[in-house]
Amino acid sequence: MAADLAEQPAGYARLLEPDRADAIARVARAIAERRPRHVVYAARGTSDHAALYAAYLTEIRLSLPAGLASPSTMTLFGARPDLSDALVVGVSQSGGSADLAEVLRVARGAGALTLAVTNAPDSPLAGLAELSVDIAAGHERAVAATKTYTAELLALLMLVEGVRAGDGRLPAAERAALAELPELAERVLADPAAGALAPRYRFAGQLVTTGRGYAYPTAREAALKLMETSYLPALAFSGADLLHGPLAMTDPDVPVLALVGSGPGGDAMRAVLPRLAERGADVVTIGSAEVPGAVRIAVPEVDERYAPLLDILPLQRLALALALARGEDPDAPRGLNKVTSTH
Known part of the structure; x- marks a missing residue:
């Protein structure tokens, strides 16, 4: 990996x-x-x-x-x-x-x-x-x-x-x-910040990923990578859907990885962060936008269309580091094959 x-x-x-x-x-x-x-x-x-x-x-x-x-x-x-x-x-x-x-x-x-x-x-x-x-x-x-x-x-x-x-x-x-x-x-791949977060989530029981617009697919892919390499239950929501109920599950024991970049999607996510703060959620942001008071994995600012090609990289690094920290083998997740046959 x-x-x-x-x-x-x-x-x-x-x-x-x-x-x-x-x-x-x-x-x-x-x-x-x-x-x-x-x-x-x-x-x-x-x-x-x-x-x-x-x-x-x-x-x-x-x-x-x-x-x-x-x-x-x-x-x-x-x-x-x-x-x-x-x-x-x-x-x-x-x-x-x-x-x-x-x-x-x-x-x-x-x-x-x-x-x-x-x-x-x-x-x-x-x-x-x-x-x-x-x-x-x-x-x-x-x-x-x-x-x-x-x-x-x-x-x-x-x-x-x-x-x-x-x-x-x-x-x-x-x-x-x-x-x-x-x-x-x-x-982005040379930055050790994402891997350094692995101890933070080593004993997490579940995790939430979230983003808006172009960043929402990144949130979903990050959740999948964490589940298949670390066996960590990870739920992905658009920032809008998060406010329609799932927000209630967030608290200091449920970490949140939030994609917050530039453009309309990032602006919309900045409106979600105060609601997470009200819940006392453990939030780390990923992206080009600086969020006062938040732990952040910085990614270079690019056009919002291109951001998913960079934002996913530290999340992949995190998935790898977390799997190793939890004693798992990220190269051979249990029960999975490279090609999955479905009908």
């Missing part, structure tokens, strides 16, 4: 290389030419959180309705929705999930434009889709996905922004901003 974590800056650089960027641009251009009226993402596990991030991007940047599919409606219940004007995107590191392949098969039969985003370009999922994007993350050693997740995020970001541009090519300013990501990721 440590080796996979360390490879993420190189993974960003690899996806931004001209040949790979051009390949994503060609897919984006083909999508723009088809002019879909809505977008459906199909994914499981970690990839589901990357798909959720893409759904936010799609609605905010493309003004297209977007959502996450429930594969069981098609695989178990036989539903055949009208997808004739849709783009249906299967997001899967392995490309081997039978239920996601079935979603793309049904969607293509229903007239949708289908796309596979995967780390396995020769996989069944990629073979079923009309279009495919290779996230080029390389072999991932640990069961807990890290570098494939961040590669999915960047590939989906480049794809959506390419569709927005129309011709698939990212504007010069966007390319310049993304070119800084590898060096920023190196800096």
Whole structure:
């Protein structure tokens, strides 16, 4: 897991290389030419959180309705929705999930434009889709996905922004901003602050993660990483949903990891923090925004769209350090395999 974590800056650089960027641009251009009226993402596990991030991007940047599919409606219940004007995107590191392949098969039969985003370009999922994007993350050693997740995020970001541009090519300013990501990721991973927090949570019985907007998928992915490596029950909520009831469970014995960055999502989270303080919650913030009086894992400030590609890195580091502090093996979580088969 440590080796996979360390490879993420190189993974960003690899996806931004001209040949790979051009390949994503060609897919984006083909999508723009088809002019879909809505977008459906199909994914499981970690990839589901990357798909959720893409759904936010799609609605905010493309003004297209977007959502996450429930594969069981098609695989178990036989539903055949009208997808004739849709783009249906299967997001899967392995490309081997039978239920996601079935979603793309049904969607293509229903007239949708289908796309596979995967780390396995020769996989069944990629073979079923009309279009495919290779996230080029390389072999991932640990069961807990890290570098494939961040590669999915960047590939989906480049794809959506390419569709927005129309011709698939990212504007010069966007390319310049993304070119800084590898060096920023190196800096974040070199910061020992996240690992140093492991003793704080070593004996925690449960934990809450929270964020708004683009940061909400990061909160969900952080919770998953903590659960699958440290077996720590972690509940993820949007900052808005947290106030609609779950706030009652927070107290000094329930730690909270709050994603607080710049932009509208970060501004909304700053309104949540006083309510957590009223409950006496043990809060640590992650992000670029300074919060007076709060313990903070600082992350460089970037455009709010890019923040998930940096904010998740210290949380991955924390998951690794906490698993080791609790005497667990983060490379081989009990009961889990690298590829999970669902139907």
